[in-house]
Amino acid sequence: MMQAGMAMLAGVLIGSFLNVLIHRLPRMASGDAPDGYTLAWPRSHCPACGHTLHARHLIPLLSWLALRGRCGFCRSAISPRYPLVELATALLFGFLAWRQAELGLLAGGLAFTACLIALTVIDLETGLLPDNLTLPLLWGGLLFNLHGQRVPLDEAVLGAVAGYGVLWGLYWLHRLASGREGLGYGDFKLLAAIGAWLGWRALPPLLLMSSLTGLCVAGILMLFGRMSRRDALPFGPFLALSGWVVWVWGSAF
Structure with missing residues (x-):
């Protein structure tokens, strides 16, 4: 206590x-x-x-x-x-x-949490995910896992690559199909950073959770007339929330 x-x-x-x-x-x-x-x-x-x-x-x-x-x-x-x-x-x-009693994991978790809070609020207020935070978060995740503190280094590297690549691919699929941008490049970098901390195995449940949460929130906002189908809803906060949940309860996924 x-x-x-x-x-x-x-x-x-x-x-x-x-x-x-x-x-x-x-x-x-x-x-x-x-x-x-x-x-x-x-x-x-x-x-x-x-x-x-x-x-x-x-x-x-x-x-x-x-x-x-x-x-x-x-x-x-x-x-x-x-x-x-x-x-x-x-x-x-x-x-x-x-x-979390182990001090090494706790220190990493606190740093991870602080960055996610800042990025969440910035994205909600401005629609931006500044490189000044996403890139240090990415490098911090790789350094944190240099000796396998949370996941092996190879899984952390693959998590960063896959996190960026998956959203980059979805971005272009959506743009080619609709002619509109559905995601921002900051979202790619944020998921790459989260992947560096949690490893590639965490990405499927994380993406499922963030997508479902985002759809639920968008549905509620549209139901009450707070947004239309063409309005943009920041995706960063849902990635951050899901990343934090997986950090805390990752063994359950």
């Missing part, structure tokens, strides 16, 4: 950093950011009034609650995404620590 508690505390802090990635990486990748814009500069500030935030405004979870979800200067609303990311990271980290 102590390990789970410490992981939750770390998760809250890392979730705060993930919020920085989620906000800044798409701007950096798109080229819309001003010169010198990085993860560290400019300092955190209110997007509505421009005031630089003080340390008391940046305490994960607590500051948002204390300020009732509003800027401490201009009282503009602050997106609930910030505390939700911090809370989700804490809960998932705590669950992994409770379930």
Whole structure:
């Protein structure tokens, strides 16, 4: 329980950093950011009034609650995404620590989880899966499995190749059949990265799970008039969710 508690505390802090990635990486990748814009500069500030935030405004979870979800200067609303990311990271980290006692696997699982959370939210908000995250996630998976920590290295390499190749093939089949793009290149890279962590054997159940989940969500959204048949639904979050489920319960598949 102590390990789970410490992981939750770390998760809250890392979730705060993930919020920085989620906000800044798409701007950096798109080229819309001003010169010198990085993860560290400019300092955190209110997007509505421009005031630089003080340390008391940046305490994960607590500051948002204390300020009732509003800027401490201009009282503009602050997106609930910030505390939700911090809370989700804490809960998932705590669950992994409770379930996995071996520190090597736990460290890998925490890194894998953090990247998937950031990519999920970025894809939902912007429709992007930045190379700044997908490519380090891919190389990290191969390095993690260098000595077979989760799967043998050859399975990790084949997982990366097959993950990219399968979605690349589906992309072109769909494009030739319909004349439209059904997937983005970021999806190929994300599945390649997940394959590097989980190995090629995990890809069939992962793809089945992500496809069925995506179809169910799309059906519900269309049923309630929230999207049409021609609207695009980001696939990255379903890949990320399925990848995390397979990481935790992989032996069941």
